Amino acid sequence: MQNFDMSRYKRRRRVSSLLMIGSWFAAITGLAILGLILFTLFWRGVGGLNLAVFTESTPPPGAAGGLLNAIYGSVMMTVLGTALGTPLGILAGTWMAEYGRNSRLATTIRFINDILLSAPSIVIGLFVYEVMVVTMGHFSAWAGGCALALLVLPVVVRTTEDMLLLVPDGLREAASALGSPRWMVISRVCYRAAKAGMITGVLLAVARVTGETAPLLFTALNNQFMSTDMNAPMANLPVVIFQFALSPYPEWQQLAWTAALLITVTVLILNIVARALSSSRIKKD
Amino acid sequence: MNQVASVATSAPANSITASALRRHTLWDAVLKHGTRSAAITVLLLLGGVIATLVQGSWLSLSTFGPEFLTTEKWNPVSEEFGALAPIYGTLLTSLIAMLIGIPISIGIAIFLTELCPPRLKRSISTAIELLAGIPSIIYGIWGLFVLAPFLQAHVQPVLIEVFAGVPVLGTMFAGPPYGIGIFTAGIILSIMVLPYITSVTRDVFETVPPTLKESAYALGCTTWEVVRKIVLPFTSTGVIGGIMLGLGRALGETMAVTFVIGNAHKIAGSILAPGTTISASIANEFTEAETALYTSSLISLGLLLFLITFTVLAIARLLLLRLQRQAGK
Numbered sequence: 001m002q003n004f005d006m007s008r009y010k011r012r013r014r015v016s017s018l019l020m021i022g023s024w025f026a027a028i029t030g031l032a033i034l035g036l037i038l039f040t041l042f043w044r045g046v047g048g049l050n051l052a053v054f055t056e057s058t059p060p061p062g063a064a065g066g067l068l069n070a071i072y073g074s075v076m077m078t079v080l081g082t083a084l085g086t087p088l089g090i091l092a093g094t095w096m097a098e099y100g101r102n103s104r105l106a107t108t109i110r111f112i113n114d115i116l117l118s119a120p121s122i123v124i125g126l127f128v129y130e131v132m133v134v135t136m137g138h139f140s141a142w143a144g145g146c147a148l149a150l151l152v153l154p155v156v157v158r159t160t161e162d163m164l165l166l167v168p169d170g171l172r173e174a175a176s177a178l179g180s181p182r183w184m185v186i187s188r189v190c191y192r193a194a195k196a197g198m199i200t201g202v203l204l205a206v207a208r209v210t211g212e213t214a215p216l217l218f219t220a221l222n223n224q225f226m227s228t229d230m231n232a233p234m235a236n237l238p239v240v241i242f243q244f245a246l247s248p249y250p251e252w253q254q255l256a257w258t259a260a261l262l263i264t265v266t267v268l269i270l271n272i273v274a275r276a277l278s279s280s281r282i283k284k285d
Numbered sequence: 286m287n288q289v290a291s292v293a294t295s296a297p298a299n300s301i302t303a304s305a306l307r308r309h310t311l312w313d314a315v316l317k318h319g320t321r322s323a324a325i326t327v328l329l330l331l332g333g334v335i336a337t338l339v340q341g342s343w344l345s346l347s348t349f350g351p352e353f354l355t356t357e358k359w360n361p362v363s364e365e366f367g368a369l370a371p372i373y374g375t376l377l378t379s380l381i382a383m384l385i386g387i388p389i390s391i392g393i394a395i396f397l398t399e400l401c402p403p404r405l406k407r408s409i410s411t412a413i414e415l416l417a418g419i420p421s422i423i424y425g426i427w428g429l430f431v432l433a434p435f436l437q438a439h440v441q442p443v444l445i446e447v448f449a450g451v452p453v454l455g456t457m458f459a460g461p462p463y464g465i466g467i468f469t470a471g472i473i474l475s476i477m478v479l480p481y482i483t484s485v486t487r488d489v490f491e492t493v494p495p496t497l498k499e500s501a502y503a504l505g506c507t508t509w510e511v512v513r514k515i516v517l518p519f520t521s522t523g524v525i526g527g528i529m530l531g532l533g534r535a536l537g538e539t540m541a542v543t544f545v546i547g548n549a550h551k552i553a554g555s556i557l558a559p560g561t562t563i564s565a566s567i568a569n570e571f572t573e574a575e576t577a578l579y580t581s582s583l584i585s586l587g588l589l590l591f592l593i594t595f596t597v598l599a600i601a602r603l604l605l606l607r608l609q610r611q612a613g614k
Contacts, residue, residue: 026392095320120537211420
């Protein structure tokens, strides 16, 4: 202990404190940015929020108007995407958790699904453009919905598989021992046990596609007027934000901010509900 | 448990007739093969994406050959297309994003695992993860109206002045301050990759056995030394996996970049100048592309982007998978 070098120790302490202050600073920066983005959104978005936003269609340059057609289009295409992507995703996830497990096919699909999960969404847009828009000869809301379905799919596959794998094998064995056939074990025992987690997955998938813009740019395109024809180009909030924000007209820019606020609030609510669902499940266990 | 027991006994026990058995066998087969074909569909979709992109880009690739990758020229009028400027922009913006994003993300992860008061830990984690949920177009509109003017007025003039006359750095930060450009896009991307890298890094930091860290503290290590010599070496694979995951996002990110990059098909020496990325070129020009060759060239860009991100993401997944297997043992 006599030759304990105090100055060296102090220097080590200083280096450590300095870097830990850096780490505090990083955390504060992260939170500050989140706060700043949300603050800007509310500050610039709330000003344009009025009844007309929900009752009128997007205006021509320089006129007042709303976002009705874009909101309708976004809802329709999100619903279509979810309706197409969810069942397929749940089935695929079920196979991987219940039948495939560690087989080579399941490992490959898991890997491919993870790649699809993080693949650039604009590439998905190009794929749907080539397959649907070129074949049909025109842009359409159907194509937009399919592009979104391709983004919903990997999220649902992943969460379904993860949640089913959390169900203890003892439960499956108990059900089988009581004489249940496999399909009943899966549908009546495993699905029930994993329900909250699977719903969380679907909500997160919906949250993900709600703000997706890139794949809609050249599938659903945009439409300045109210249209309920799924076989024609359809307005949607993200593409409206893209067009209006980059325009020189203040009315359009204001609508873009309002649309951005609507999307963000929707996405945040979906995320928070999903989180609450999955954490309430953990508490019950 | 009651629920499970009551369900399991109710149906099969009371009627084991031949027709019931047949029905169950049928349903078993339906479910097994139904789910299997759904799983294979996922596999086929990826194959379909690649096949479609190759088919779509065939015209352009056969016209320009490998020179497509090394030509800077992008002229829709004379129909000469080269991918060099978008490739350069994609790589450079991602590099800037990583240089800024990695230290901050790891800093936040260290904060969350080593320093944060337990009461705040959950809410801060949630807040950072909510950043990941915000759609990219929101970052785009925020970048265009808030970040770009701020950088133009307060940051870029300072950078230009400080580095003026310094070799290399002087060219890198040459004016004028446009506001939009490669630099701004890099900063937006660094904000966007932050939550991805942070959440993976935090998760792998938490796999470090507490006894290891406690032993190091008992030997007199400072917090930083524990992080540097115990936590980081123990988790290096996972951290790199997380970084690659973030890089994959940055390379493919479209809308946020499209808003602030300026869409200029040229390679400028200065990183403050406008440029373009692969995804921004596609987003900006695809619906305006009139000729088959123009469209095909843009799809070639898409194919290129897909191959780059596929490689990066595959490496990330393999690293993380290896870590999982280690933890499993």
